[in-house]
Amino acid sequence: MQTDSSFTFVLFGGTGDLSMRKILPALYEAHRAGMLAPGGKIFAVARHIEGREQYLQWVNEHVRAHVSNAQFTEDAWRTFLDRIEFVAIDLGKAEDFVLLRDAVADLPGTRVFYLATGPSLFVPICHALASVGLNQNSRIVLEKPLGYDLRSSNAINDAVGEIFAEEQIYRIDHYLGKEPVQNLLALRFGNALFEPLWRRDWVESIQITIAEELGVEARGDFYDNTGALRDMVQNHLLQLLSIVAMEPPHSMDSDSVRDEKLRVLRALKPIDPRDISRVAVRGQYHAGVIRGASVPAYANESGVRPESTTETFVAVKAEIENWRWAGVPFFLRTGKRLADRIAEIVVNFRPVPHSALGSSALRPGANRLVIRLQPNETIRLYCLAKKPGEGMNLSSVHLDLAFDQFFREGQMEAYQRLLLDVINGRLALFVRRDEQEAAWRWVEPILNEWAASGTKPKPYAAGTWGPAAASAMLAQHDTCWLEEEN
Structure with missing residues (x-):
């Protein structure tokens, strides 16, 4: 078009x-x-x-x-x-x-x-x-980034808002333009199959991960004054969370979609500063090996202060205080110099309440939906099926929606979709000011507590999946990160 x-x-x-x-x-x-x-x-x-x-x-x-x-x-x-x-x-x-x-x-x-x-x-x-x-x-x-904290973000928005009306302002988050995110909306709101399951009664936990193999590259000066929480959690990860958890909008017009995302962000359970060490993990990469090549520690990167305590990894547990999601933990994770480059959303459904087929049907994660955003964009539904042969032995199988195989026309890259939306005046995939403010309000207690307590990031070797504390946080809920299951 x-x-x-x-x-x-x-x-x-x-x-x-x-x-x-x-x-x-x-x-x-x-x-x-x-x-x-x-x-x-x-x-x-x-x-x-x-x-x-x-x-x-x-x-x-x-x-x-x-x-x-x-x-x-x-x-x-x-x-x-x-x-x-x-x-x-x-x-x-x-x-x-x-x-x-x-x-x-x-x-x-x-x-x-x-x-x-x-x-x-x-x-x-x-x-x-x-x-x-x-x-x-x-x-x-x-x-992005639009400010360093809520106060500076508001200062920029106030100044720009004096010159441009809100409907003229397009705050871009390129993750919202990715094909699987669009398909998540289609999956949820275009099919009757998932809506009855998309709630606390049937969902045990949700993981959202954005992992990078790269370090800070030529952005050391910028990154050392920003860190992973500001760079990724406050915008990309919370935007993905709001898409996953939002209620069905009455239409797909810009304000209907963004109103529902805002309700999710405002329903995030405020984090008590006394609990931050339990629900938020802060890490910084040390020297290590990625794909056979040695890489330096963050503190030795160009533009980074040798004594820097800036985090390059964050894992945090979020909760949404509403009837649909109360009690379901959302685990958000992002980091640089990790073991692989992936961005994915993992919806872990609850196991069956009783199984006549053996313990396999009772294990966590037996049924799950994995929405992969990068590098290959797919949606994969995992379930259990009987293995061929004698006996009732169950094995995990999956159904794939691989876009590049199913649709002949090429996928539209995220920036391409978003730039066309700007030119055509479509605001639904852009962040409204009140969304941005709600996101800053939720992350600020973490930032403030880290600054006040002088919390130093936990070290992790480049090429791994981050500090062990991130795995321990999930273990408290009898679950683990997806890659740890194997």
Whole structure:
């Protein structure tokens, strides 16, 4: 489906890593697939590039490597580059924005301003856009992190909200654009099979994991002042939790979906500071081996303070105080330099109350649903079946929904879906301000207690699944992380 109308897409931070790896490749694929209106233009904004030709050379060198060969054609690439214009602006000089205004003034359709910059530049850019009248008939996209805590997040939202109305602001969380997350909504609300089971009576526990093999790479300076709780839990993991636990919305319009997510976030049981050592695990990776290669400790990474106590791993138990989920633990986990790169949601159903078929049917996790978000996007339902042969011996089997095998058309990458939604004015997959505030309120007691107590992160070797304390936390509930079962 093609975008609804012509558009002007303005990319601040046009030479940055996010623009090269994600945003421009996603726009290219939308262009190649015929999803962008023919008249739509892309304006890149940067300071250290001299002009359009030099910028296109930069794109050829840095973006092409992030476009798969299966998606690349010379004709599509050439016509995609034809869409791109360039404006050299010093973001610290509001007067430079006159150049941008003059470049886009006569172009038809909606304007999208994508701020792929550090959060310290969000407010100055917004003020500069308003000073030249570019905050009208426009949408603005804000990348995470939006603030350092609730207070700083509110300060940014207040300042941006003075210039752009809430319905103009798109706070992006790319996990909400992933195909399996969309299919989770379809699975829950499009099929009668799961709804009766999707509650405390039949669900024993839920795990949500986002694990990375990579370390901090070139982001040491940023990451050392952020940490895993702010970088991943406050946004990605809590957004996934709200999707899993939300009530059926009356429709899929933006506010109906986001109202239900907000109810979940507001129903999260507040964490008592006295319980934080029991329900939250903080870790930091030390030197280790990943896929046969030695990797340094976090404290030895570029840009990281040698004495740093920033966490690179977090596991936390959440509870939702409502009738559907009361008493069901949600275990959230994220970390860098772990044993594998995965993102998944594991729904563990309760075992049968009595089995005439042996103990296999009574073990935890005999029935479960695993929604894999990365690297391969699948939904897998596990159940028990009889092994062939004599006797009633049970074995775990699974039913697969592997999207790349079932659907002939290619999957849409998360950023591609979200960018098309911005251009078309669809807000359902973007985070509303009240959602963001509720998430910050829930994580702040953990941050404050860690700071006040001087809690140091527990060490774990790179290439493992994190500190042993994360496993001990689940053992208190007679369960374990999915990979530990084998």
